[in-house]
Amino acid sequence: MSRLVMKFGGTSVADLERIRRVARLVAAEVESGKQVAVVVSAMAGKTNELVAWTDGAGAAAQGIPESDDEYDVVVASGEQVTAGLLSMTLRNMGLRARSWLGWQIPIITDEAHGKARIDEIPPEKLAAALDGGEVAVIAGFQGVDRQGRIATLGRGGSDTSAVAIAAALEAACDIYTDVDGVYTTDPRIEAKARRLAKISYEEMLEMASLGAKVLQTRSVELAMAYKVPVRVLSSFVEPGEATGAGTIVCDEEEIVEKRIVSGVAYSRDEAKISLFGLPDHPGVSKEIFGRLADANVNVDMIVQSHARTADTANMEFTVGKRDAARAVEIVRAAQQEIGFDDVHVDEEVAKVSVIGVGMRSHAGVAKTMFGALAEKGVNIQVISTSEIKISVLIDAAYTELAVRALHAAYGLDQL
Amino acid sequence: MSRLVMKFGGTSVADLERIRRVARLVAAEVESGKQVAVVVSAMAGKTNELVAWTDGAGAAAQGIPESDDEYDVVVASGEQVTAGLLSMTLRNMGLRARSWLGWQIPIITDEAHGKARIDEIPPEKLAAALDGGEVAVIAGFQGVDRQGRIATLGRGGSDTSAVAIAAALEAACDIYTDVDGVYTTDPRIEAKARRLAKISYEEMLEMASLGAKVLQTRSVELAMAYKVPVRVLSSFVEPGEATGAGTIVCDEEEIVEKRIVSGVAYSRDEAKISLFGLPDHPGVSKEIFGRLADANVNVDMIVQSHARTADTANMEFTVGKRDAARAVEIVRAAQQEIGFDDVHVDEEVAKVSVIGVGMRSHAGVAKTMFGALAEKGVNIQVISTSEIKISVLIDAAYTELAVRALHAAYGLDQL
Known part of the structure; x- marks a missing residue:
């Protein structure tokens, strides 16, 4: 039975x-x-x-x-x-x-x-x-x-x-x-x-x-x-x-009709923290994220960029909005040890993601995503990917526009 | 400790x-x-x-x-x-x-x-x-x-x-x-x-x-x-x-200063049920109270009185007010077997009691009670006693009067 x-x-x-x-x-x-x-x-x-x-x-x-x-x-x-x-x-x-x-x-x-x-x-x-x-x-x-x-x-x-x-x-x-x-x-x-x-x-x-x-x-x-x-x-x-x-x-395996992308998700629960003028040497990431981990602050997306001319780097990462103030406090308290010029918080961001197991075997998913967003004039601030997901951080004001554009771009309205 | x-x-x-x-x-x-x-x-x-x-x-x-x-x-x-x-x-x-x-x-x-x-x-x-x-x-x-x-x-x-x-x-x-x-x-x-x-x-x-x-x-x-x-x-x-x-x-034993009566209590939660014209032979009580017990109706005070001239008796007993209607239903349903002429319910009754371990060794407690009530013109309908308690059923309208009279009669206001 x-x-x-x-x-x-x-x-x-x-x-x-x-x-x-x-x-x-x-x-x-x-x-x-x-x-x-x-x-x-x-x-x-x-x-x-x-x-x-x-x-x-x-x-x-x-x-x-x-x-x-x-x-x-x-x-x-x-x-x-x-x-x-x-x-x-x-x-x-x-x-x-x-x-x-x-x-x-x-x-x-x-x-x-x-x-x-x-x-x-x-x-x-x-x-x-x-x-x-x-x-x-x-x-x-x-x-x-x-x-x-x-x-x-x-x-x-x-x-x-x-x-x-x-x-x-x-x-x-x-x-x-x-x-x-x-x-x-x-x-x-x-x-x-x-x-x-x-x-x-x-x-x-x-x-x-x-x-x-x-x-x-x-x-x-x-x-x-x-x-x-x-x-x-x-x-x-x-x-x-x-x-x-x-x-x-x-x-x-039980899903017969495979799709490349199954859904478009979004979250407005994150804040972006930017550190400017970091020394460009090994161990900087450990200095920052070790301290945040010790304080139980979960970090999601991370991107590091190098200034072309100077010997410094910038670091951007996202944390939950409710952890943002504490995260800033923690890095400020260690400004000497980490060595950065300035820190900036942006709470007006949204994370938009396309999800689908079909990505494993299909190239071009990211290309479609970036193309659809570019076409609508949506600027991508940070990108992160997993095997079955691509997420982008964008200006929160564009959330609905981006979701609708991606939903159409992957043909999800015609399932 | x-x-x-x-x-x-x-x-x-x-x-x-x-x-x-x-x-x-x-x-x-x-x-x-x-x-x-x-x-x-x-x-x-x-x-x-x-x-x-x-x-x-x-x-x-x-x-x-x-x-x-x-x-x-x-x-x-x-x-x-x-x-x-x-x-x-x-x-x-x-x-x-x-x-x-x-x-x-x-x-x-x-x-x-x-x-x-x-x-x-x-x-x-x-x-x-x-x-x-x-x-x-x-x-x-x-x-x-x-x-x-x-x-x-x-x-x-x-x-x-x-x-x-x-x-x-x-x-x-x-x-x-x-x-x-x-x-x-x-x-x-x-x-x-x-x-x-x-x-x-x-x-x-x-x-x-x-x-x-x-x-x-x-x-x-x-x-x-x-x-x-x-x-x-x-x-x-x-x-x-x-x-x-x-x-x-x-x-x-731990109470040094013994009193004859310790308190006067009252309850308005009972109803009196009267059965008239019962056959005056053994087994009538069993007929009535056996049925009530089977139906989980608790009976408190009981008094049976014999008519002087006829071969019949009357029975009065009290039950909780919420059980009164059911109790009447039960005896009515067995009117043939019990054999009575009429049943009557009175919900306007109160039970007033004097309580005290001193009663065990003192006569005259009941006399004081009945005297005090008689003096105020309170009619006693039913009496029941235990080793340390005397209870009387009276017209509910006299409750406060009776309680105050008894409280004074036993000197409880002068402890």
């Missing part, structure tokens, strides 16, 4: 009416003959309320480290509530169901409270419940560490819970969300954006890390590692109509 | 400001050299919110039995939140603390979900934490059954949690609440009511079961069984001023 993990986020379980809707979607899958485990988030808004309380309780702190283990105790309660309510609702519809909390399964995590990683999910108890004909309603986002304390997986962690449980149960995983799939680009920018029937794990990973917030990055990594077939679909689909809906995230 | 369990109810932890106040009270006890465990309720209003959701989820039910195990999963989350927040707050004040949920200690209960009873509390883990200098912050109201499922103890169950934990840890138990102790009667009715410095378990038990809602009845039974010294005091006492405050509930 085939097994299915269904995951519903906070907006899908925001109130009792929506929980009943979710219960009907679950019932339809049970009726179709599947064994079903359901992973739920906290009701929309509840996690924020709980987090605000922990902030308040921590606000009395005077330089004392955060109590992340107690934060987890408080915040994990939100998913517990939803799991109980959905289980009651399913029973009232005549199904057999019970709730499972992280410590009951158990979902064993490391001790990095507030952002724990799942170490292990022994599948025996859940599998026995499913084999016994019971729907397992699982509180997402939470597990238990080896000390027996509650641990949460960080924001968006319910996606990761769902995929990890699907891996443990050798099940497929349907992620119900407020969009009906993965699109070739953001439909709010390009009305011609199309839903993809399938996308590879690698492409989804690039999309997710670029700010297409359909799936949490770690859940995609996990799905790829354990080859869990994941489907993204809307929780507003009618019961019984889920078949064929949404976007399937799967192995590259 | 002496151990203390401190219990705080929902109004005492209603918001972060009050939780900080609780933390200061805890800190004062720790500074005085005690090992401290704290038992907390859900923040005021939270349990009602959670219960309303479970009602909503169950509202879809069509004659399907309630999911009390899932009710417990939902409702127990309230105490979990408070335990985490208080633990964070204590740490931020520089104390070592951690939260404990029912399943972590564990507090092992039976499987009567929604109104579970505590079977066992292995003290080892908590004792080790206390011996290690940590404040144990315990979620009240909850435990775990032997199947590993969360169970709650029923409304007011946090008192029971606190006393049970005190018994397990061989600790004293301070119950912080919104009144500053146990009074000779309700101060809202009699301004001359006085706070008792001490009261015996037996007297407190009668008070509690009569509707003086200071302590949950089961918590008093438990305290009596395990000889846990319990103190009731206000959570608005200033830190460091708790010594000597409140009312101590203890063994009768």
Whole structure:
């Protein structure tokens, strides 16, 4: 008998009416003959309320480290509530169901409270419940560490819970969300954006890390590692109509109709930092990026340019906008050791990327990209590439223009 | 080193400001050299919110039995939140603390979900934490059954949690609440009511079961069984001023200054049911009360009277107001078998009681009671007595008058 993990986020379980809707979607899958485990988030808004309380309780702190283990105790309660309510609702519809909390399964995590990683999910108890004909309603986002304390997986962690449980149960995983799939680009920018029937794990990973917030990055990594077939679909689909809906995230080999470029993504979350007048000798990069790494500042794109006449270089790199001020502080504090003349921050930048596994075997992808942008007069500030992605940093004012130009240039409006 | 369990109810932890106040009270006890465990309720209003959701989820039910195990999963989350927040707050004040949920200690209960009873509390883990200098912050109201499922103890169950934990840890138990102790009667009715410095378990038990809602009845039974010294005091006492405050509930032998009557209690929660024209032969009581017991209707006071001339009897008994309609339905349905002419319900009744361990050795207590009531023209409808209590059922309109008359008659305003 085939097994299915269904995951519903906070907006899908925001109130009792929506929980009943979710219960009907679950019932339809049970009726179709599947064994079903359901992973739920906290009701929309509840996690924020709980987090605000922990902030308040921590606000009395005077330089004392955060109590992340107690934060987890408080915040994990939100998913517990939803799991109980959905289980009651399913029973009232005549199904057999019970709730499972992280410590009951158990979902064993490391001790990095507030952002724990799942170490292990022994599948025996859940599998026995499913084999016994019971729907397992699982509180997402939470597990238990080896000390027996509650641990949460960080924001968006319910996606990761769902995929990890699907891996443990050798099940497929349907992620119900407020969009009906993965699109070739953001439909709010390009009305011609199309839903993809399938996308590879690698492409989804690039999309997710670029700010297409359909799936949490770690859940995609996990799905790829354990080859869990994941489907993204809307929780507003009618019961019984889920078949064929949404976007399937799967192995590259399972995608028959290969595309060179699958999507155009963008992010306005980065800032560009420029250092001018650096000494042109080995070790400068280490001086800069070693200091940033020590301070936990993630650097994304980097480009170094040499002045033609002088013996100095310039360095440009991007960091998350919220880290920008701190990054500048760190390099300024080490101006002597690094040796530069001036530092400049530009927050008015956007990163636009084209993504596609077809790039591996097709030349000319970059050429098409640069040509399309040049034609629209979009200046490229920084370029970075991976095996299946080309990203460019541009003036943020050109974001929509660039996205639309690239979407057309790769024929994505004619899938 | 002496151990203390401190219990705080929902109004005492209603918001972060009050939780900080609780933390200061805890800190004062720790500074005085005690090992401290704290038992907390859900923040005021939270349990009602959670219960309303479970009602909503169950509202879809069509004659399907309630999911009390899932009710417990939902409702127990309230105490979990408070335990985490208080633990964070204590740490931020520089104390070592951690939260404990029912399943972590564990507090092992039976499987009567929604109104579970505590079977066992292995003290080892908590004792080790206390011996290690940590404040144990315990979620009240909850435990775990032997199947590993969360169970709650029923409304007011946090008192029971606190006393049970005190018994397990061989600790004293301070119950912080919104009144500053146990009074000779309700101060809202009699301004001359006085706070008792001490009261015996037996007297407190009668008070509690009569509707003086200071302590949950089961918590008093438990305290009596395990000889846990319990103190009731206000959570608005200033830190460091708790010594000597409140009312101590203890063994009768520890009360030096014995009183004949300790308090006057009343309850308006009962209804009187009268059956007229019953056949006067053995087995009639069994017919009536057997049926009510089968339907889980608790009967309190009972009086049977014989008509002087006829061969019939009348029966009067009291049940909780919310059970009254059902009780009438049950006896009506069996009118043939029981054999009575008519049934009548009176909800305008009140039960007034005088309570005191001194009654055991003093005659004349009843005489004083009946005399005082007669003097005010209060008619007594039903009388019931126990070793340390005399209760009378009267017209509800006379409640305040009767309470004040009795309070004066036993000299309780001159303690």
